[in-house]
Structures are given as C-alpha cells and as structure tokens.
Amino acid sequence: MSGDAIIHIVDDDRAAREGLGFLLSSLGLETRGHASAADLLGHLDEQVVGCILADVRMPGMTGLELLDELGRRDCPLPVIMITGHGDVPMAVRAMRAGAMDFFQKPVNGMALVERINEALALSRERAATGRERAQLVSRVASLTAREAEVARAVLAGRQNKQIAADLGISLKTVENHRHNVMDKMGAGSAADLVRLLVAAGWAET
Structure with missing residues (x-):
C-alpha cells in the first residue's frame, strides 16, 4: 500500500x-x-x-x-x-x-x-x-546573464521594444535572447514563461 x-x-x-x-x-x-x-x-x-x-x-x-x-x-x-x-x-x-x-x-x-x-x-x-521546481531552477541557471535580464524584463511586463531601449541593445538582439529564453525554459508563450519563472522562484515585479 x-x-x-x-x-x-x-x-x-x-x-x-x-x-x-x-x-x-x-x-x-x-x-x-x-x-x-x-x-x-x-x-x-x-x-x-x-x-x-x-x-x-x-x-x-x-x-x-x-x-x-x-x-x-x-x-x-x-x-x-x-x-x-x-x-x-x-x-x-x-x-x-x-x-x-x-x-x-x-x-x-x-x-x-x-x-x-x-x-x-x-x-x-x-x-x-x-522535482518540478528543481528542474525549473536548473533551466533558469542555464540562462546567460543577458538572457536572464531579458527574462526578468518579460516577467515585469516589458515589451520587446521597451526591453531593447532599457538594455541599450537592438530589437533583433532582444528577440533572439527572448527566443533562447523561451526555448531553454520550455515555454510556449509569454504567459507560460511568466508562470514557469514564478514557479522557479522568481517573484513577479
């Protein structure tokens, strides 16, 4: 039993x-x-x-x-x-x-x-x-410093153009980093990414 x-x-x-x-x-x-x-x-x-x-x-x-x-x-x-x-x-x-x-x-x-x-x-x-949280924490740890910055900006509700201006990088670069973040976190949408980041221990800002 x-x-x-x-x-x-x-x-x-x-x-x-x-x-x-x-x-x-x-x-x-x-x-x-x-x-x-x-x-x-x-x-x-x-x-x-x-x-x-x-x-x-x-x-x-x-x-x-x-x-x-x-x-x-x-x-x-x-x-x-x-x-x-x-x-x-x-x-x-x-x-x-x-x-x-x-x-x-x-x-x-x-x-x-x-x-x-x-x-x-x-x-x-x-x-x-x-176990699920540990896996998510591991995925977060795989993000580069710049990818983490982009991820936090997405979590804060910032749009790609705003993120580009905030970080002083091109829109294309933001899009590439965001794609990498979505891929590494296994997220299918921005809402899904936010849910996964919060589940990994990141507080919504």
Missing part, C-alpha cells in the same frame, strides 16, 4: 512504538521506529516520500518542539501527532504549528491508517512539486 514510502514512528515508549509499527507493517506499510526526536532528526531523509507519527510527551525534545524544528527546516513530510494526554489547547497548538492531525491514545487504528494514506498522498504530491 505504501510502495516507496516510509512512516517514521517517534515514541520513547518502546511497546507503543513497536505495537504501532507491527500494526502498520501488517497492512503493507514500511515503518521505522525512533526512540526520540533527536534520533529521527539524525536519520531522517526528507527526500524519501513518507510521513511522521510523533508522540507529544517525550524526554528531551517533545513532540511539539520536534514539530517546530521540522517547520524551521521546511521538512516536506506531513506530521501526525499522537498523545495519551491530549487536550484541546495542545491540539490547537499542534495544528497551528503544521500538524496534519492529532490523535489521542488509544488510537483508532483504521482512522489513523486512513490519515496516514492521505499523508503519503500529500508527501508524493510535494515530492513531485519539488
């Missing part, structure tokens, strides 16, 4: 960690157990599709502190919080910090599995988006 995905279970309670791991493994999901938040952070490969199930109350770094740290690292893996001592304020804080969901022990196994599958689907979507 998970295929290429890994579910990370973070809980200092060995019995709880292994019990949850057994349940998920019996459903065909690949799991990895971590006895602490530090252990997870030391072994986590954010490039691999997956999600994180984290207990709230743990010695050292708590589950909520882990959630904050993952947020600072821009970790793309969805996080589901689990606790035996949950309350409404704690759940609200966890959700505001980016948790996908908040379960209280004893956990409803099937409800958890349903959310895990949703988390894995989200992780795959984020991974695909990340």
